Amino acid sequence: MTGKRSAGLLLYRRTSGGTELLLAHMGGPLWARREAGAWTVPKGEYVPPEEPLAAARREFEEELGLPPPEGAYVPLGEVRQSGGKTVTVWAVEADLDPDAIVPGTFEMEWPKSSGTLRAFPEIDRVAWCAPDRAEELLITAQRAFVDRLLNHLTPFTPP
Incomplete structure (x- = not known):
């Protein structure tokens, strides 16, 4: 049997101060007093054969109560969290x-x-964060998504 799977959308915006990422603070009493490691990409579980991108869009709406944004969806791959998901x-x-x-x-x-x-x-809340702050707040495994997004936004150009 395979482990649990989740899919999500990481929103980003470009401001005069640089790129910002939208993170969600996990709700409930277990996370109420935590900051570092208590934030996540808005996401949720799905079971195949549901497609991951369809699940990410559905979960965005379920988690935030807003329709998922339209635009170009950039795949950032997957990570395995410490609990196995x-x-x-x-x-x-x-x-x-x-x-x-x-x-x-x-x-x-x-x-x-x-x-x-x-x-x-x-x-229990969402916030726009600079990438360095996002890496402090996110669940450890999800920090890889910040680096992957930044690499996508600033492609390597050889000297």
Whole structure:
């Protein structure tokens, strides 16, 4: 059996200060007081035969409550997270107002072993970040997507 798979969209925009990436802070009580390693590319799980890009677009809308942006989707490949999940991501240039998101929710027992199910937002906020800040905040494995995007935006030119 293969492990869990997720697909997501990494939005980027070009500003006078440089490139910025849109990251999502994971919701729920386990992440509430964490910053470093508690941010992610907006993504979600899918099961083949659903195509990863279709899943990334669907999950973007489910997670943020906004339609996925139109534009050229740049494949950034996949990474394997420490828990074993494989994450596939595409970058797309778009602007989005972080205040416009309407996050989806999930239920979990909280407090733990209380028998009480509570609903929490899948993500509790999104923010535009410079690439260096994004690498500090993202889950470790997903930091590779920042480098891959920057390599795509500034192709190597031999001397």
